[in-house]
Amino acid sequence: MGKNGKILxxxxxxxxxxxxxxxxxxxxINKYADALPFDNFTVxxxxxxxxxxxxxxxxxxxxxxxxxxCCEKTVGPFTFNVVPGSLHFVSPRYINSYQNAxxxxxxxMVLFKHDFLSGSFIREDILNQLVxxxxxxxxxxxxxxxxxxxxxxxxxxxxNECKQGRPFxxxxxxxxxxxxxxxxxxxxxxxxxxxxxxxxxxYYMVYQFKKxxxxxxxxxxxxxxxxxxxxxxxxxxxxxxKKETGQTALNVIHNRLYLEAQYLLSSSSYSIKEISDxxxxxxxxxxxxxxxxxxxxxxxxxxxxx
Numbered sequence: 001m002g003k004n005g006k007i008l009x010x011x012x013x014x015x016x017x018x019x020x021x022x023x024x025x026x027x028x029i030n031k032y033a034d035a036l037p038f039d040n041f042t043v044x045x046x047x048x049x050x051x052x053x054x055x056x057x058x059x060x061x062x063x064x065x066x067x068x069x070c071c072e073k074t075v076g077p078f079t080f081n082v083v084p085g086s087l088h089f090v091s092p093r094y095i096n097s098y099q100n101a102x103x104x105x106x107x108x109m110v111l112f113k114h115d116f117l118s119g120s121f122i123r124e125d126i127l128n129q130l131v132x133x134x135x136x137x138x139x140x141x142x143x144x145x146x147x148x149x150x151x152x153x154x155x156x157x158x159x160n161e162c163k164q165g166r167p168f169x170x171x172x173x174x175x176x177x178x179x180x181x182x183x184x185x186x187x188x189x190x191x192x193x194x195x196x197x198x199x200x201x202x203y204y205m206v207y208q209f210k211k212x213x214x215x216x217x218x219x220x221x222x223x224x225x226x227x228x229x230x231x232x233x234x235x236x237x238x239x240x241x242k243k244e245t246g247q248t249a250l251n252v253i254h255n256r257l258y259l260e261a262q263y264l265l266s267s268s269s270y271s272i273k274e275i276s277d278x279x280x281x282x283x284x285x286x287x288x289x290x291x292x293x294x295x296x297x298x299x300x301x302x303x304x305x306x
Contacts, residue, residue: 006267040113052099053270055263062090068266069105077140077210089139130181141187217256
């Protein structure tokens with residue numbers, strides 16, 4: 001493990017999922033152990049993991065369809081509920097984690113790197129548009145019944161092509177993956193068109209606040225600092241964030257700091273003091289009190305458990 005926080009490639013991500021597996025169910029797509037030997041693409045299904053997963057960073061994209069069960073997912077500045085019939089997207093730019101997963105959670109997943117599709121039959125600018133989904137809304141799309149059926153079938157066609165390995169199967173997989181990305185973007189547009197909330201000034205203000213927190217949480221720790229940047233009063237920002245998210249603005253800042261602390265403790269070789277310094281705490285004791293408030297145990301105990 002390197003000094004800095006680890007960034008997982010596709011084989012490492014599969015190992016991460018395997019390490020959390022606790023039951024064996026199969027429902028039509030490759031299990032982890034049967035995942036393809038490519039380092040830039042795979043298609044698989046979950047086999048029932050733990051109720052929560054540590055924050056991770058990856059070097060690849062993930063398109064994930066929920067068939068059954070539910071969980072709470074955090075991707076960058078967004079936290080949302082994954083439910084049956086929903087599709088969500090994870091970009092390599094963000095830390096992501098999950099919690100409160102039900103025991104019956106079942107997912108289809110495609111993991112791919114940018115270079116799996118680039119330089120082939122699709123223009124670079126078009127590919128970039130497909131994977132750069134609207135950054136102002138959570139990358140979660142609740143599908144209509146017809147969309148769900150089409151997308152589920154695409155996952156299964158991709159899996160079937162990989163299993164059979166017929167001539168030109170890799171080209172077919174790439175074509176199907178591009179179609180899946182188009183369907184995901186179509187679902188994104190439908191979500192936006194059918195939700196006036198996403199178009200409101202209030203939603204956009206909260207999004208801007210959470211985006212700023214994700215970018216500057218190491219330096220800016222007070223609600224007033226963010227309110228000044230957004231040209232609003234701290235009271236207005238506090239009330240708006242509370243109304244839109246159910247959390248206080250200060251909790252949003254602290255939760256992002258806690259997420260980074262978990263990531264560094266579980267995936268880097270930094271000492272507790274080094275992590276405390278990197279996160280901007282005055283002392284290691286202050287960091288320990290902060291972390292224990294959220295985790296229920298001190299940083300050293302948390303690190304040793306990992």
